[in-house]
Amino acid sequence: MAESAIKKIELAIRRFYNARAGGNAEPMVVEAPKVVLDIASLHRVLLLRQDRIGDVLVSTPIISALRKHLPSARIDVVLSTNNIAVRQAIEDQVNHIHVFRKSLLHLFILRRILRQQRYDLVIDMMDNASSTSALLISGARARWSIGVDKVNRGVYSHVVPLADQTRVHIVERIARLLWPLGISLQGDDLRLSFPLTADQRQQAKSLMTDPRGRRVLAVNISGSDVHRMYPEEMMARLVQAIAARWCHDGKGGLALRLMSAPMHADMARRIGQACDVEVVPPQPSYASFAACIAAADMLLTPDTSAVHAAAAHSVPSVVLFSQDSRGLMPWLPYATPCWPCITTAGALETIDVADVLNAVEAMIESTTERNSGDA
Secondary structure, rough: OOOHHHHHHHHHHHHHHHHOOOOOOOOOEEOOEEEEEEEEOEEEEEEEEEOOHHHHHOHEEEEEHHHHHHOOEEEEEEEOOOHHHHHHHHOOOOOEEEEEEHHHHHHHHHHHHHHOOOOOEEEOOOOOOOOOHHHHHHOOOOOOOEOOOOHHHHOEEEOOOOOOOOOHHHHHHHHHHHHOEEOOOOOOOOOOOOOOHHHHHHHHHHHOOOOOOOOOEEEEEEEEEEEEEOOHHHHHHHHHHHHHEEEHHHHOOOOEEEEHHHHHHHHHHHHHHHHHHOOOOOOOOOHHHHHHHHHEEEEOOHHHHHHHHOOOOOOOOOEEEEEEEEOOOOOOOOOOEEOOOOEEEOHHHOOOOOHHHHHHHHHHHHHHHHHHOOO
16 A cells, blocks of 8 residues: 555656656657758667567667668667566667666666767657656757657657557557658558577477477466466466367367466466466576567467567467556557457456457467468
């Protein structure tokens, strides 16, 4: 209870700061792709992406596009302890990764480090107001800064309009951040990317390939925290129903692989034993985890970062979402088939097992038809 009260106070302070960050400064609003900032003058660029793993993954097409247009520039990025595990997704596109640690002392240390780099441009890739981004931008003292037009707009020199969050995918929303450089990504291939090493692919293949040649459905039980997970008893019932319908007795030509983060390994083991399903050992890195997803034919997950890793390798998915009542578009995988199960009632446990089973059935039938058509 006390922790909840402290969190509310912290959020209130952040909202107060965000509403006043930048004072009365008026940024230039760039409403369409237009060369406002000369690309030739941009030698050092900093990207801010210090939020979660999924945020990094949905940013990969924009980071790749920026590198394409600025092949000789130094492009650095700020990640955080929350998402540094996914650095492999972008490290071939950037020169250096700064790691933000959530403490006031480290924030001011990082501000000084960024200022010493003398960046020409800072691009804040968050489409929600962030007091951390505002403090990093002011600390960097770059000539220019670009962000989405929002409550703390005064911290930027240039802003782009916030696209309709109920209809426009997050990938396309943040693609607008390149407008002041005259870069339009409309019509471009904005599919996510997550490069894997040959060793990672080979190891994943050894874990995920079914010796009988059946298609593999990877079932990830882990979420970012226990509140973003399907309850163990419900997940066990779901896995058991999937196994009985499509795996056992040669009924459906499907194999299951149960996956989890290391902290949920015991839960995965219990579910696997109860359902007679193979459990994949917890992987040593997020990239190895992503490689296992890439080696599967389909994915079932309550975790949105896993579904974006799947999208980076065109793996169709069923994903469980807890969505509030604001009507915002869920963070669906971009340009990849998905059968979402969405609740607006809070916890994922309000999603009925039967509804998830129906979504899995639809995914299996659709991918079976696609594979048959390709044959």
